[in-house]
Amino acid sequence: MSILINENTRILVQGITGNEGTRATKFMLAYGSKVVAGVTPGKGGQSVESVPVYNSIKEALVKHPEINCSVILVPPKFAKAAMLEAIENKIKLINIITEFIPIHDVAECIAKAKLAGCIIIGPTSVGIISPGKCKIGVIGGDTNKAYMQGNIGIISKSGGMSSETAYIFKLAGIGQSTVVSIGGDVVNGFSFKDALEMFEKDPETKAVVIFGEIGGTYEEEAAAFIKAKEFTKPCAAFISGKFAEALPNVTLGHAGAIIEGGKGSRESKVKALREAGVMVAEVHHELVDLIKKALKIWLATHILR
Amino acid sequence: MKLYEFEGMQIFAQTGIAIPQQVVIQSIEELEKTYDLLRKGSVVVKAQTLAGKRGKAGAIKFCDTKSATKNAIKQMLNKAILNETATKLIVAEKLTVKKEYYLGLIFSQELRSPVLILSTKGGIDIEETEKLHPEIVHKFPINILEGIDEKIAKQFSKTAQFQENEINELARILVKFYKAFSDFDMKMAEINPLIKTKENKFIAADAVIVLDEAAEYRYKIKFPQRMGIGRELTPIEIAAKKIDEEDYRGVAGRTYIDLDGDIGVLASGGGASITCVDALISYGGKPANYTEYSGNPSAEKVEKLARVVLSKKELNGLWIIGGTANFTRIDITIGGIIKALKEIKPKFPIVVRRGGQGEKEAFAMLNQAAKDYGLDISCYDDTTPMTVSAKILADKVRNYKERCRK
Numbered sequence: 001m002s003i004l005i006n007e008n009t010r011i012l013v014q015g016i017t018g019n020e021g022t023r024a025t026k027f028m029l030a031y032g033s034k035v036v037a038g039v040t041p042g043k044g045g046q047s048v049e050s051v052p053v054y055n056s057i058k059e060a061l062v063k064h065p066e067i068n069c070s071v072i073l074v075p076p077k078f079a080k081a082a083m084l085e086a087i088e089n090k091i092k093l094i095n096i097i098t099e100f101i102p103i104h105d106v107a108e109c110i111a112k113a114k115l116a117g118c119i120i121i122g123p124t125s126v127g128i129i130s131p132g133k134c135k136i137g138v139i140g141g142d143t144n145k146a147y148m149q150g151n152i153g154i155i156s157k158s159g160g161m162s163s164e165t166a167y168i169f170k171l172a173g174i175g176q177s178t179v180v181s182i183g184g185d186v187v188n189g190f191s192f193k194d195a196l197e198m199f200e201k202d203p204e205t206k207a208v209v210i211f212g213e214i215g216g217t218y219e220e221e222a223a224a225f226i227k228a229k230e231f232t233k234p235c236a237a238f239i240s241g242k243f244a245e246a247l248p249n250v251t252l253g254h255a256g257a258i259i260e261g262g263k264g265s266r267e268s269k270v271k272a273l274r275e276a277g278v279m280v281a282e283v284h285h286e287l288v289d290l291i292k293k294a295l296k297i298w299l300a301t302h303i304l305r
Numbered sequence: 306m307k308l309y310e311f312e313g314m315q316i317f318a319q320t321g322i323a324i325p326q327q328v329v330i331q332s333i334e335e336l337e338k339t340y341d342l343l344r345k346g347s348v349v350v351k352a353q354t355l356a357g358k359r360g361k362a363g364a365i366k367f368c369d370t371k372s373a374t375k376n377a378i379k380q381m382l383n384k385a386i387l388n389e390t391a392t393k394l395i396v397a398e399k400l401t402v403k404k405e406y407y408l409g410l411i412f413s414q415e416l417r418s419p420v421l422i423l424s425t426k427g428g429i430d431i432e433e434t435e436k437l438h439p440e441i442v443h444k445f446p447i448n449i450l451e452g453i454d455e456k457i458a459k460q461f462s463k464t465a466q467f468q469e470n471e472i473n474e475l476a477r478i479l480v481k482f483y484k485a486f487s488d489f490d491m492k493m494a495e496i497n498p499l500i501k502t503k504e505n506k507f508i509a510a511d512a513v514i515v516l517d518e519a520a521e522y523r524y525k526i527k528f529p530q531r532m533g534i535g536r537e538l539t540p541i542e543i544a545a546k547k548i549d550e551e552d553y554r555g556v557a558g559r560t561y562i563d564l565d566g567d568i569g570v571l572a573s574g575g576g577a578s579i580t581c582v583d584a585l586i587s588y589g590g591k592p593a594n595y596t597e598y599s600g601n602p603s604a605e606k607v608e609k610l611a612r613v614v615l616s617k618k619e620l621n622g623l624w625i626i627g628g629t630a631n632f633t634r635i636d637i638t639i640g641g642i643i644k645a646l647k648e649i650k651p652k653f654p655i656v657v658r659r660g661g662q663g664e665k666e667a668f669a670m671l672n673q674a675a676k677d678y679g680l681d682i683s684c685y686d687d688t689t690p691m692t693v694s695a696k697i698l699a700d701k702v703r704n705y706k707e708r709c710r711k
Contacts (some may be wrong), residue, residue, distance in 0.1 A: 102490055102520035107449045110417045158576025164628040168690045187417050216414040242583040285690035298586045
């Protein structure tokens with residue numbers, strides 16, 4: 001198994017004729033992902049990398065009723081309309097790669113997605129990969145060298161660091177079940193907690209790694225979830241932004257890494273996670289040893305039982 | 306983007322939320338503008354700074370006379386207040402205060418929706434109020450699909466224990482407040498205090514507003530750019546920003562912050578660069594700057610950024626660091642950095658850790674430059690974790706400093 005995506009995922013690309021959309025489509029096809037259709041209003045009838053393009057999702061669904069996932073790569077101005085179209089057509093999994101979408105648009109779409117029973121991942125996600133099965137978005141680029149099938153789940157706010165985190169584990173011979181880039185925006189569709197909930201039920205996942213950043217409360221929310229024993233597998237985390245905290249009100253790379261009113265500080269996140277029994281690495285590459293150690297203990301206690 | 310009080314007031318005035326009678330002053334010659342207000346009574350002079358807690362910083366002064374007003378303006382205008390030069394002041398009528406309330410709207414990450422915060426005690430930090438009297442700080446999650454209409458606004462006001470005879474008026478203000486929040490793409494908005502005057506009028510006596518940068522293309526009022534760093538930019542920071550503005554190819558220098566250490570940092574990628582600087586500090590290294598380039602910038606652009614980083618005095622090391630790039634060309638960007646290094650010929654250790662397209666060519670060029678120009682360069686590919694190279698660099702810099710001392 002794995003979470004969110006697997007060999008049965010059938011992908012629609014919204015914004016497929018744009019530079020970003022075409023690039024992502026190439027990456028996904030090269031990995032063996034099943035991209036079955038694309039949508040760009042006004043460009044119906046064309047094709048991108050042999051994938052047929054339609055004017056609307058409705059049209060695409062007539063020809064490809066098997067579509068169960070949409071990847072959105074449209075410019076930020078058009079993102080709201082694209083998200084609403086996917087929601088109205090009840091696409092179950094919607095992964096938003098687009099960055100810089102206004103927060104009011106995102107919050108409105110998340111509210112509507114919830115009512116429609118759709119999952120939104122992102123915005124500002126680089127995608128999701130279940131190594132050996134499927135990948136969506138631009139995660140892994142064209143080399144995919146960071147990824148290898150295995151038993152670690154990775155959840156990351158930072159797109160770039162989802163690959164770097166996977167890669168340090170791969171160098172140590174540890175592969176991944178699924179790697180989810182949730183995005184670092186103030187409000188996003190899918191939090192650490194949401195991913196933990198799925199990883200808990202996934203037998204292939206033996207442990208989970210969280211890459212968090214200062215700002216927001218998703219790390220604290222995850223800590224509460226773990227503390228309540230809703231997630232019981234070994235978990236290690238790294239929270240970046242220690243130095244940035246000395247610089248109030250500076251946006252560094254990610255919109256989410258803003259400290260407002262002292263909430264969402266690294267200290268508060270590390271404390272909450274440690275209290276929940278999560279091992280927190282001080283330096284990023286220490287995550288590998290923490291997980292190795294935790295897996296040993298976890299395996300030992302489970303065999304004893 | 307955080308707004309100044311006078312900018313926030315502009316939005317309130319446009320949405321029909323009452324604000325004090327006031328003028329904005331940019332020079333002492335504009336003193337006359339305040340006379341109309343002074344004829345009617347006392348005034349308050351408020352320095353326009355992005356940082357809060359102006360009262361405690363002496364940036365808010367009440368005046369009764371022309372000469373007192375003039376003095377207050379002289380004391381504040383173009384003076385350093387809260388790490389910023391106050392180039393504008395508000396001079397406003399002094400309101401007769403019967404009561405002070407608090408109104409706030411902010412996005413809750415967990416609920417993924419705006420939350421309205423109401424308190425019958427305004428005028429001080431809402432955090433303070435919550436600490437002392439949590440029972441009078443009321444939070445209402447807002448259904449973004451419905452917003453705030455008068456009916457629900459009345460319920461909120463009742464729950465927040467506003468007086469019966471205030472509820473209708475407050476509800477009307479709440480509806481406008483939420484409309485402003487939504488129409489102007491605010492991430493956060495505060496009216497603290499909302500003053501109830503002796504004449505029973507409700508007036509917004511301050512405005513703290515943070516706009517969503519992502520919505521800039523549809524802002525209803527265009528506000529000038531600001532860095533929001535909480536202090537003036539240094540000349541090096543201004544130089545770095547200029548690099549990015551002059552060349553549209555990729556990003557380099559858009560975020561550049563002077564720090565007070567001795568190791569220059571040329572990092573690539575948002576998440577990676579922060580993780581790496583954290584690691585460098587953990588291993589005892591002291592970064593001289595934070596900056597980041599990404600999105601396949603041109604060689605010239607990266608060269609300029611390298612020159613800016615290397616222009617800092619008394620560096621003892623340089624770190625060229627980044628994750629495995631998806632589409633930034635390593636040979637091209639490193640080529641730009643080498644151009645700067647060849648000319649400046651620094652003696653201190655340089656540690657490079659990079660991966661991605663053209664990495665082999667880049668490392669060959671670096672090694673050649675090291676040989677030709679006597680540079681101390683060590684290259685690592687992505688089989689060395691980024692944060693391990695932080696330790697390597699910190700150790701090298703320590704040794705270099707010791708050698709220099711001897």
